[in-house]
Amino acid sequence: MLLLQIYLGIILFVLGACMGSFVTCAADRYLAKESVISGRSHCPVCGKTLGVLELIPIFSYLFLRGRCRHCGAPIPLRCLMTELLSAFAYAAVFFRFGLSFVTAEYLLLFTALLAVALIDQDSMEIPDGLLLFAVAVFAIFFYPHGGWEARAKDALFASLLIGGGVLLLSLLMDFLLKKESLGGGDIKFFFVLALFTGLWQGILMLLIACIVGLLCALASRGGKQREFPFGPAISVAAFVTLLVGQELIDLYLSLIL
Numbered sequence: 001m002l003l004l005q006i007y008l009g010i011i012l013f014v015l016g017a018c019m020g021s022f023v024t025c026a027a028d029r030y031l032a033k034e035s036v037i038s039g040r041s042h043c044p045v046c047g048k049t050l051g052v053l054e055l056i057p058i059f060s061y062l063f064l065r066g067r068c069r070h071c072g073a074p075i076p077l078r079c080l081m082t083e084l085l086s087a088f089a090y091a092a093v094f095f096r097f098g099l100s101f102v103t104a105e106y107l108l109l110f111t112a113l114l115a116v117a118l119i120d121q122d123s124m125e126i127p128d129g130l131l132l133f134a135v136a137v138f139a140i141f142f143y144p145h146g147g148w149e150a151r152a153k154d155a156l157f158a159s160l161l162i163g164g165g166v167l168l169l170s171l172l173m174d175f176l177l178k179k180e181s182l183g184g185g186d187i188k189f190f191f192v193l194a195l196f197t198g199l200w201q202g203i204l205m206l207l208i209a210c211i212v213g214l215l216c217a218l219a220s221r222g223g224k225q226r227e228f229p230f231g232p233a234i235s236v237a238a239f240v241t242l243l244v245g246q247e248l249i250d251l252y253l254s255l256i257l
Contacts, residue, residue, distance in 0.1 A: 008099070009091050016090025017057035019111055020083040027118035030127070046071035057083045078118075086114060089239065096243055105141035106242055109134055109196060113235035116189065120231030126185030131192050138195045151198075158199040162206060163191030186230045193238045201245040209237035 026036045028044070041050045048070040054060050061080040068075060089110055097103040112134045120126050142151070166187050173181035194202040212233035241248075 005095070005098075009094055012094040013087045013091040014057075017083045017087035019090070020086025020114065021055070021057040021079070023086070023111060023114045024079050024082045024118065027115055027122075030119060031122055043068045043070060043073065045073035058087070082114065082118065086110075089114075092243060101141055105137060105196075108137045109242070110239060112137070113238055117232040117235040120185070120229040124183065124227065124229050126183070126189055126231050128185075128188075131185075131188055134192050135195070138192075154198045155195045158197065158202045159191050159194040161199060162194035162197075162202040163187060166190045166206070182230065186234065189231065189234050193234070197238070197241055197245065200249060201241050204245050204249060205234075205237045205241040207237075208240055209234045212236050 025041060029036050032044070041055060042048060043050065045068060048068070054064065054069060056063075058080065061075060061083075064075070066075050066077065066080070067073065090107060093103055093106050093110065097106065112130050116126050116130050119130075138155070166182070170182040170187060190206070193205065197205050209230070210233075213228075213230050216228050216230075216233055
């Protein structure tokens with residue numbers, strides 16, 4: 001049984017690396033206003049079509065030493081980091097939840113989180129299409145969790161409370177600061193993710209997102225950047241919460257009770 005788990009974990013690791021490569025390519029094409037679903041992969045500098053050996057996640061970057069084989073242009077390090085992150089994340093979800101509907105649901109959601117983080121990082125924009133995709137994932141896997149009536153109430157209540165609370169706080173900050181404090185895409189992102197987390201884990205997600213966002217703000221301020229994308233911080237918070245959120249809550253309660 002252990003060997004089977006390890007074998008499946010390796011498969012999920014490879015699948016995660018492939019999905020990380022796909023999401024990176026899709027995000028770049030979206031930002032470049034190119035078709036996401038058609039056309040061959042190519043070097044953005046020289047335009048040469050990439051061959052099979054240049055498209056193997058992780059290994060191609062290492063083998064080519066981070067440069068295009070045709071023109072020598074540097075391949076962004078984030079390509080390698082995204083593939084590694086996705087690979088480890090897919091494996092982590094599998095080892096946490098096993099072969100289950102929850103694993104399938106969270107893998108699809110994580111793919112959307114990764115795409116949101118990459119696109120928002122470069123464009124300060126969270127596409128509505130990705131939010132609708134996440135809602136579709138929630139709807140598809142809604143029933144297999146069991147206890148669907150209780151989950152429906154918790155999901156809707158959490159979405160309204162977490163998302164609505166963030167919206168009201170954003171409006172208040174906009175009034176006090178006389179400028180936009182939080183983008184509309186970020187607020188909608190909270191509305192959607194709260195469907196998955198429920199109320200208490202949703203509050204934890206909000207807390208983690210604020211902490212990660214604060215760290216990003218401090219880092220960007222050091223780089224003389226006044227504005228920073230909040231989507232990556234929300235994505236990190238959502239992944240951590242869905243993976244180990246209940247354990248963190250239990251740990252906190254055990255310390256104060």
